[in-house]
Amino acid sequence: MRLGLALGYGGEPIEQVLPIVERAEQIGVDSVWSVEEYGPDAVSVLGYLAARTQRIELGTAIMQIPARTPAATAMTAMTLDMLSGGRFRLGLGLSVPWIVEGWHGQPYDRPLRRTREYVDIVRRAVARTERVEYHGEVYQLPYRGPGSSGHARPVRSEMAPLRTAIPLYLGAVGPRSVALTGEVADGWLCALYAPEHEAALTRPLDEGLARAGRKPGDVRICPILYVARADTLQEGRDALRPLFAHLIGAVGPGARNTYFDVACQMGYEGPARTIRTLLADGHKKDAVAAVPDTLLDQAALLGPLPAITDRILAWKDSRVDTLILLDRDLELLEAAQSAL
Template sequence: MHLGLALGYGGEPIEELLPIVDRAERIGVDSVWSVEEYGPDAVSILGYLAAVTQRVKLGTAIMQIPARTPTTTAMTAMTLDMLSGGRFQLGLGLSVPWIVEGWHGQPYAEPLRRTREYVEIVRKAVAHDTRVEHDGRIYQVPYRGPGSSGTARPVKSDMTPLRPDIPLYLGAIGPRNVTLTGEIGDGWLAGMYAPEHEAALTAPLDEGLALSGRKPTDVKISPILYVARAGTVEEGRDQLRPLFAHLIGAVGPGGRNTYFDVACQMGYEGPARTIRAHIAKGHKADAFAAVPDTLLDEVALPGPLPAIVDRILAWKDSRVDTLVLLSRDTELLEAAQAAL
């Protein structure tokens, strides 16, 4: 099992980040991943890091599909792969409706179809063996619909990629998205994952693998784990309770909360419904208190350093390829890497 580092870059001076990345590379961390919501983008930081690193893989976790056209993403992936000397890993995901529609001004319609078509176009463009054409329900390349000039023709990138098959990871949580990941992805960036519930959580992935005739090893599972280092496990749990209460309990009008669904998959349907009810009533403290200790211990890393390292070791017998830690704690990274 490999170790990865997720960077929640918030726009601070790059000098604050570089020592962490440098240390991660020197101790053997396998990959560094950028994140993206509606502040700093996931791409720019990796372009900078490509110039100041030598070995570590660089990935996006995730580039939001509705934010860019498929061919723009292909151009970005080819460029970052070239700048990094073949170290780029493309992580894509749908994001959530309120960001897609509220920030990007794009409809959150037919998300599975959108992902499938998007990945197909990106792969065609990166493969660079033919002009890109796609006639789908969501995307038409070239575009010949209403408002078009009528002069469009298929185009092939004028950049020859360093690699024609850049690894493509999908950030997926709900069962249908996970099935699609098993069918078309090279990797799965999992949001809530635990070795104790691996059979249930990977069942949709295996369904997708079967549909495409692929083996389990064809999709690399890479969960992203929140870390809360503290004096005691309980103190670490308390740091995480508000986050997980929001993830599990939040639901918008007509919306579906896939984190809630995954909690139910893992056997926490009762607590998940309690959390949701408290959130709906505005009882935040009660919602925080309702997050089970066992859930936090399974899907996150709370507590002092020895407890965190012990928990990381429990993942070694799972199907996970890379355990990605959302942390800037270099002492923790060193201890985790040494343990692996």
């Protein structure tokens, strides 16, 4: 198992970020991953880091599918791969409806079909074996619909890629999205993952792998873990409890909470329903208190440093390929890398 660093870059001066990445590279951390929501994008910071590092892999976790056309994503992936000397990993995901529609102004419809077609077009564009022509339910290349000139023809990238197949990861939570990941992706960026519930959590992935005639090792499992270093286990739990209550219990109009579904897969259906009901009724404090200690202990890294490093050892016997920590604590990062 390898260690990764999720870089929650918030637009601060790069001098506050670069030393962390440089040290991560020095101690042998496998990869650094940029995050994207509706502030800093996931791409720009990796272009900078590509020039300031030599070995560490650079990934997006995730680039939002609705924010870019498949061709734009393919161009970005080829460029970052070239700038980094073949160290780029393309992590894609749909994001959530309120960001997709409220920020990007795109419809959040047919998510599985949209993702499947998007991945297919990106791969074809990067391979550069032929002009890209695609006639899907969501994407058509060339576009010949309403408002088109009628004169477009298929295009092939004018840039020769460093690699004609760039590793492609999907950020997936719900069972159907996870199954699609098993069918089409090289890696799975996941949340609320725990070794104790691995059989249940990976069942949709394995179903997708089987449908595509692939083997379990064909998709790298890469959980992104929340971290709360604290003097005691209880303080660490309490630091993460509000976040987990929101992830599991939030209910938006017309949208399914797939984190709630994952909590149920892990055997926490009762507490998950309680949390959701309490939040819906406006009892936020009680909802936070209802998050089980065992769920936090299993799906996050928390407490004193020795407890965190001991917990990391439990992950080493799992199917996880890369354990990605969403944290900037260098002492913790060094201890975690030493534990592996």
